[in-house]
Amino acid sequence: MWALLPNIRLDRTMLIALLILSNLLLLIALLWLGKNYLRQRDRRRGRKSIGSNPIPLVEPGAIDPRFALSRAQAPSLDSEVRFIGAGGTLGGTTDTEAWLLAGFAKSARQIFELGTCTGKTTYLFAANAPNEAEIVTITLPPDGNAAGNRAAGDDMAALETAQKESQVSEFYYANTPEGRKITQLFGDSKEFDHEPYRGRFDLIFIDGGHAASYVRSDSEKALAMLAPGGLLLWHDYTPSMTGVWDTLNALHQSGVPLQHIRNTTLVAHRAI
Ligand SMILES: C[S@@+](CC[C@H](N)C(=O)[O-])C[C@H]1O[C@@H](n2cnc3c(N)ncnc32)[C@H](O)[C@@H]1O
Structure with missing residues (x-):
């Protein structure tokens, strides 16, 4: 016992x-x-959750020193640009994004844009880039089919938005002196042959179709077209844009280093 x-x-x-x-x-x-x-x-509400975003958040000055804050914590004169306010422009950027994009263009001689829409950013690139700069921009024509090359898993709402944003017949740069710097291409970026442009551009802006397979295709082509030291930017990195959000998170996790610029939906990659 x-x-x-x-x-x-x-x-x-x-x-x-x-x-x-x-x-x-x-x-x-x-x-x-x-x-x-x-x-x-x-x-579901389109907000960011803590820990759900693997891409580090950085200040604009980490991407381009012209946006570094001075001792008074203010932007320097180097960041001054020619600028048009947003005012609800179709498919457009915020004022902060437009300011940064215009500033990045100040030292870019070869610029490529995927997704022209109203051509506002195209115009800002041309207005702020050096005299000898060349800007190539591709967009769907008004009678193009935004879902023509869709793939399984593509968000239908994003494809419908792309269709609406293609109904532009006159671009901002039309009949402006800056227009001479711009080459306008029309067509589906998935069918665009990027080989002749390999390694050429020092600034590329991806803002075309926002469904996942289009973002993937545009990103692959843009990475190939980027010159050494060139800057690649994506627009609309926000959880409600699932095609952009998921594709960029996966790209970053696959080893392509990306940085999310604070107070914007811009994501940047600097080629080495
Ligand atoms: C969000 S808007 C671009 C806004 C513009 N970058 C700006 O900053 O004002 C999207 C544009 O992408 C274009 N687009 C959508 N899908 C496309 C595709 N598969 N190929 C080429 N362009 C496409 C649309 O025609 C539209 O002009």
Whole structure:
């Protein structure tokens, strides 16, 4: 009888340990479920969740020193640009994004844009780039089919938006002196032969079809067309744009280093 007592004590200790362990596991499971629930909810509402964004957030000055803040924490005169405010332009950028894009163009001689729309950014590139700069921009014509080359998993809403944003018949740069720097291409960027442009551009802006397979195709072509040291930018990196969000997160995780510019939906990659 007495010989059994130590065993009973041992069992009780084990029981307490088991209870603590199972409570701990339950707590971990609840925390994991809660975090996933919040992440899904934020995704549905188009908000960013903490921990769901693998791309580091940086200040504009980390991408281009002309945007570095001075000692007074203010942008320098180097960041001054020719500029048109957003005012709800179709498919357009915010004022901060337009300012940064115009500033990046100040030192770019070869610029490529995927997705012209109204041509506002195209115009800002031309207005701010050096005199000898050349800008090539491709877009779907008004009678083009934004879903013509769609793939499984493409977001139909993004394809419908692309169709609407293709109904532009006169671009900002039309009849301007800056227009001489611009070559306008029409067509589906998935069918565009980028080989003649390999390694040529020092600034590329991807803002065409926002469904995943188009973002993937545009990104592959842009990476091939980027010159050494060139800057590649994507627009609309936000959770509600699932095609852009998921593609860029995957690209970053595959080893292409990307940086998300604070207070914008711009993501940048600097070629080495
Ligand atoms: C968001 S708007 C571009 C806005 C413009 N970059 C700006 O900053 O004002 C999208 C543009 O991409 C074009 N686009 C959509 N899908 C395309 C595709 N598959 N190939 C070429 N252009 C496409 C549309 O025709 C539209 O002009």
